[in-house]
Amino acid sequence: MTTSFCAGCQSHKEESELKACSGCSTVRYCSKECQTEDWKVHKPVCKKLKSDEVWGIKLLCNRDLAALPHSPNSSEPEISRRIEHILLNKNHPVFRQGDLCPTTQAYGFPLLIYSDGIHQRRQTQGSGNQPALCLRMDVENGLAPPHWQIVDPDTCIIARRDYKPLTREAMEACYAFQFMLPSDAYGWPEEDGWAPGREHITRAAFQLFYKKYYRDQNEVGRAQFKPIRRPL
Numbered sequence: 001m002t003t004s005f006c007a008g009c010q011s012h013k014e015e016s017e018l019k020a021c022s023g024c025s026t027v028r029y030c031s032k033e034c035q036t037e038d039w040k041v042h043k044p045v046c047k048k049l050k051s052d053e054v055w056g057i058k059l060l061c062n063r064d065l066a067a068l069p070h071s072p073n074s075s076e077p078e079i080s081r082r083i084e085h086i087l088l089n090k091n092h093p094v095f096r097q098g099d100l101c102p103t104t105q106a107y108g109f110p111l112l113i114y115s116d117g118i119h120q121r122r123q124t125q126g127s128g129n130q131p132a133l134c135l136r137m138d139v140e141n142g143l144a145p146p147h148w149q150i151v152d153p154d155t156c157i158i159a160r161r162d163y164k165p166l167t168r169e170a171m172e173a174c175y176a177f178q179f180m181l182p183s184d185a186y187g188w189p190e191e192d193g194w195a196p197g198r199e200h201i202t203r204a205a206f207q208l209f210y211k212k213y214y215r216d217q218n219e220v221g222r223a224q225f226k227p228i229r230r231p232l
């Protein structure tokens with residue numbers, strides 16, 4: 001028996017009980033109601049991908065963020081406005097030259113981050129991209145490497161090394177987790193000058209964090225956040 005899960009209500013079902021979305025056949029639902037409920041979230045990514053395409057993220061620098069029209073939704077955190085879904089070709093330099101984010105890798109999320117400024121030594125306008133530095137942090141000290149801090153990374157491209165699709169929600173939660181890692185705000189023990197130590201950056205720790213994160217987001221009306229039922 002093969003089990004899968006409904007992309008709407010997230011419940012585990014036998015595959016025969018689920019119907020694939022006819023638009024993209026990448027997600028499955030247990031009922032018409034579940035599909036309708038999920039459509040707002042699924043619509044932007046409901047596309048038949050070519051075999052050399054994959055969903056990634058564009059992480060906007062301050063300049064590109066400032067150029068966006070003002071968001072009328074005040075419950076939306078700034079980071080969410082910085083994250084745009086983009087279709088990447090598997091030939092994109094992020095897959096060949098991008099840095100594997102060591103911290104995300106430590107909790108089982110193999111993210112590659114790529115910047116024209118860093119990887120192509122292309123001159124950027126230096127408007128700042130703090131979230132990019134946060135994602136690129138090293139496990140040992142909670143900081144991005146010096147060359148990431150000297151050269152402004154500008155707008156970056158992020159993708160999963162394993163070519164799995166990267167959702168905006170997973171990206172946002174990942175950033176929120178990274179952001180609190182170098183602090184002891186969550187009551188984790190301080191070790192060697194910064195908290196938590198490497199042994200606390202685990203898949204289980206991230207999943208615990210995510211559980212609270214998605215509930216908090218649901219409470220402010222962001223229904224696109226769902227419990228993790230699939231392995232990251």
Ligand SMILES: [Zn+2]
Nearest residue numbers: 006009030034
């Ligand atoms: Zn369902």
Ligand SMILES: [Zn+2]
Nearest residue numbers: 021023024046
């Ligand atoms: Zn679809």
